[in-house]
Amino acid sequence: MTALHGVDLDVADDGVLAILGANGAGKSTLLRAISGTLGLHRGLVTDGTVHYSGTRLDRLDPADVVRHGVVGVPEGRQxxxxxxxxxxxxxxxxxxxxxxxxxxxxxxxxxxxxxxxxxxxxxxxxxxxxxxxxxxxxxxxxxxPKLLLLDEPSLGLAPKLVERIGETIREIHAQGTAVVLVEQNAAMALEVADQAVVLNVGSVAMSGPAAEVADSVHQHYLGAPAQERRSLARWS
Known part of the structure; x- marks a missing residue:
């Protein structure tokens, strides 16, 4: 079974990229492919490549990926x-x-x-x-890390804690660390990110500046006007 296909994205050295989508869209699989941990979940990169700062990551084991500055925080904290x-x-x-x-x-x-x-x-x-x-x-x-991968950091947290996590991501980014943020809490993710990608069944359904993606998400997926962006709680 192919979990991701045709996914092509770039992460700016000074950026925050939000990866959005419903359960099963391939968000965590994407992070595992970047971090080199896909094999630990019985997965495999069969086509395409993952590069970071001139190094091909998909040929490295997870420890070497970390040594090259790419570090992940898995879903569920662990x-x-x-x-x-x-x-x-x-x-x-x-x-x-x-x-x-x-x-x-x-x-x-x-x-x-x-x-x-x-x-x-x-x-x-x-x-x-x-x-x-x-x-x-x-x-x-x-x-x-030069690049921090965050998989559902707001999962199971109360709204005030979600807000604190968002503030923390901003602080980490301001200190010079790029971030890839996988989230179902689209409101928080789109507020802290400058770029965003929406996955749908393993493919890119939408991508662009976070503000533009926020407008499109509300209009096409939730039927809500852009001015109601802050009311969005979790991806549905």
Missing amino acids: IFARMTVAENLRAGGISVRSAADRTAAQDRVNALFPLLAERASQKAGLLSGGEQQMLAIGRALMAG
């Missing part, structure tokens, strides 16, 4: 529940050889998520859902 917050973060930076770079990454995470520093010795499994999402993102940032 933190190490029995390890402490500090241990989770150290695990994220295991591929970073420079002690100075690890210290800088830790400082960055502490600034973004002060709560993680406060709870460094706490078992990660005891954190709330929103706190676990912070930890998952923080763990990825410990690897010093």
Whole structure:
């Protein structure tokens, strides 16, 4: 079964790209193809290539993809529940050889998520859902990514926490990290992104500047005028 076909997209070094679509559209598969983890899910890139900064990623294993600056946060957080917050973060930076770079990454995470520093010795499994999402993102940032892949970071979170995740993505981007954001919460994704792609059954149904895609999504998929953009909760 082919999950994606004819998908061609570019991510700007200084951009945030939102990937939208209903369940089964191929969003997570796309991220797995970029991150090199598709094989771990019994998938395979049979045609086409994935390049980042001059390197062909689809020929690399996941650890090498990380070493080339592309780091993912999987759907469902997948933190190490029995390890402490500090241990989770150290695990994220295991591929970073420079002690100075690890210290800088830790400082960055502490600034973004002060709560993680406060709870460094706490078992990660005891954190709330929103706190676990912070930890998952923080763990990825410990690897010093140039491109951060986020798969459904708002999943299962209350509206205020979703807003906080959106603010965090803006901060990460402002600090110089490009982001690919897979989301069913189209309102949040389109507010933080500058470019957007809508997938439909494995193909690109729509793409362009986020503001233009937002208008088209409402008009063609939801039957709502553009001025009601903020009322959109989740992709239906």
